C-alpha cells in the first residue's frame with residue numbers, strides 16, 4: 194500500500210527512476226489513490242510521457258476511470274500534453290485491436306441484440322424508447338441524420354439504410370429522390386410503424402424486414418449506404434464493414450452513426466481512430482467531418498431517458514470511400 198502510494202507520487206513528479214524501482218519491487222500499477230486516480234492518470238495529468246510509457250508497458254490499464262469519469266487520456270488531452278496523449282492513444286488502439294481479434298477468434302460476435310428485438314418499444318414525438326427507458330433514437334439527432342443522408346446520397350442512384358428507428362435519415366434520403374431506397378429493419382413494432390405510416394407505398398422504397406445479418410443475401414450493391422442499428426456492439430459494426438466490398442459500388446459512399454463511446458471524449462478519439470484504421474485495412478478511407486452538437490443538446494433533452502448515450506460537444510460524421518477509387 195505504501196509503495197502503491199509512492200508510485201502515484203513518483204508518477205506525479207515524473208521521477209522515472211523511482212517509478213521503475215517501485216514497479217520492480219511489486220508496486221501496483223493499477224492502484225487508485227485516495228483521490229481515485231491511478232499512477233497513469235497522475236503522469237498523464239502532468240505530461241510525463243516517459244512515465245506514461247513505462248506504466249503502460251508494466252500493464253497499467255489505459256482505460257481506468259477517475260471518479261469524474263475521466264481516463265488518463267482525457268487528462269493528457271485536456272492539458273495539451275501531445276506526447277503523453279499520443280502514447281495513450283496508441284495503447285488504446287492496440288489493446289482494442291487485440292481484444293477485437295480475440296473476440297473474433299472466440300466467435301463472440303453475432304446474435305447480441307436478440308433481447309432488444311423481443312422487447313416492446315414506445316414511440317413519442319421526440320424519441321423512440323426500449324422497455325428499459327433507454328433511447329433507441331432521439332429527435333435531437335435530426336440535423337446529424339440530414340447530414341448523413343446528404344453524404345450517402347451525394348452520388349444519387351441506389352441507397353441502402355440499415356435501421357429505420359424514427360425514420361429521420363430515411364425522410365432525409367427521400368428528399369434526394371434516389372432511384373431505389375432500400376431500408377432494413379429488424380424490430381417488429383418499428384416495422385409495423387413503417388407500414389402504418391406509408392413507407393411501404395413509396396414507389397422507390399423497398400423494405401426488408403429482418404436483422405441485417407440474416408438478410409444479407411437479399412441485398413444488392415449500392416451507391417450510398419448508411420448504418421445505424423441499436424442494441425449491437427462495435428464488433429457488429431466491424432462485422433458489417435467486412436461486407437462493404439460486396440455491398441458498396443466502387444464509387445459509392447458509406448457512412449454510419451458514429452456514437453462510438455459517446456460518453457467519454459478520449460475513448461471516442463480512440464474508437465474514431467480504430468474504426469478508421471480497420472476500414473483502411475479493408476480498403477476504405479474515412480473522413481471525419483466535425484459537426485457541433487452542443488446547442489441542440491440541453492439537459493432537458495435527456496429527461497426520462499435512462500442512459501445519456503452522447504455527452505460530447507462535437508459529432509464526427511464519417512464519410513468513407515474506396516481508397517482505390519478515390520486515388
Ligand SMILES: C[S@@+](CC[C@H](N)C(=O)[O-])C[C@H]1O[C@@H](n2cnc3c(N)ncnc32)[C@H](O)[C@@H]1O
Pocket residue numbers: 306329330338355356357358359360361362363377378379380383403404405406421422423424425
Ligand atoms: C438508432 S435507430 C436508427 C435511427 C435512424 N437512423 C433514424 O434516422 O431514425 C436503430 C434501428 O435499428 C434497428 N435494428 C437494430 N438491430 C438491427 C439489426 N441487426 N438489423 C436491422 N435493424 C436493426 C432498430 O430496431 C432501430 O429501429
